[in-house]
Amino acid sequence: MAGATKSSLAIVVFLGVASSSFAQEPPYHREIRDLKATVLDLKATALDLKGLPSDLNSAVSDLSAKAGGLAARHGGLSVRHDATTVRLSMTGDILFDFDRADIRSAAEPTLTDIARLVASVPAGTIVIEGHTDSKGSARYNQELSLRRAQVVAQWLVRHGADKARLSVKALGDTRPIEPNTLKTGADNPEGRALNRRVEFVMPKQ
CATH class of the missing domain: 1.20.5 (Single alpha-helices involved in coiled-coils or other helix-helix interfaces)
Known part of the structure; x- marks a missing residue:
């Protein structure tokens, strides 16, 4: 038990x-x-x-992707970017007649979309760079690139861009993205056409 x-x-x-x-x-x-x-x-x-509201959505979205989508919808646009900026390049032959600084009416639909993209950048300065090919003197090319960059900046301001956030830079023929001449020394019209351009340099946030 x-x-x-x-x-x-x-x-x-x-x-x-x-x-x-x-x-x-x-x-x-x-x-x-x-x-x-x-x-x-x-x-x-x-x-x-x-x-979130659309403007705040724009602030948190990928600027590179938005610029790439814009380039896919419009001819004459290309995108380059690095760690701090996105560069949207528009060929000068679409923007201007030869040796002129008056915006062609055919370029305005593309500029309208660029203006929307610029407005979506939440902070920082957007730099508008003017570039030319190597034809003509360096001084003339500098002056032409300045007039063209200024005209584009003025167009953006008239269409809603904040003037205080825009900066203009004239670079003339000093920064080609393609050779202006071939290795043989012959003219390279395709390369020169790409060098005639206006670039919109937007800061990444």
Whole structure:
């Protein structure tokens, strides 16, 4: 009888210890639960971002992708970017007649979309650079690139751009993106056409 009582006590003690150990939740269960909560928080944040106003959406979107989409919709545009800026380049032959600084009416739809892109940049200065090919003197090319950059900046201001955030730079023929002449010394009209351009340099945020 005494032996049975001892056995019963042992079983009770074992069950008590077992139930106590099962009551302690394993650490990995808590980690899984915390991870699920984090995922739910991230989903809620994503839903909140979808409801942001369009101007704030523009501020958090990828400027490089937006500029690339613009280049895909309009001929004569190309995009280059580095760690701090996005450069949207528009060929001068679309913007201007030969040796002129008056914007062609055919270029205005493209400029309208560029103006929207410029307005979407949340902060910083947008630099408008004028570039030419190597035909003519360096001084003349400098003056022509300045007049062209100024005319484009003025057009943007008339169409809603903030004048205080625009800066104009004239670079003439000093920064070609393609050779103006071939290795043989012959003229390279395709390269010169690409060098005649206006670039919109926008800061990444």
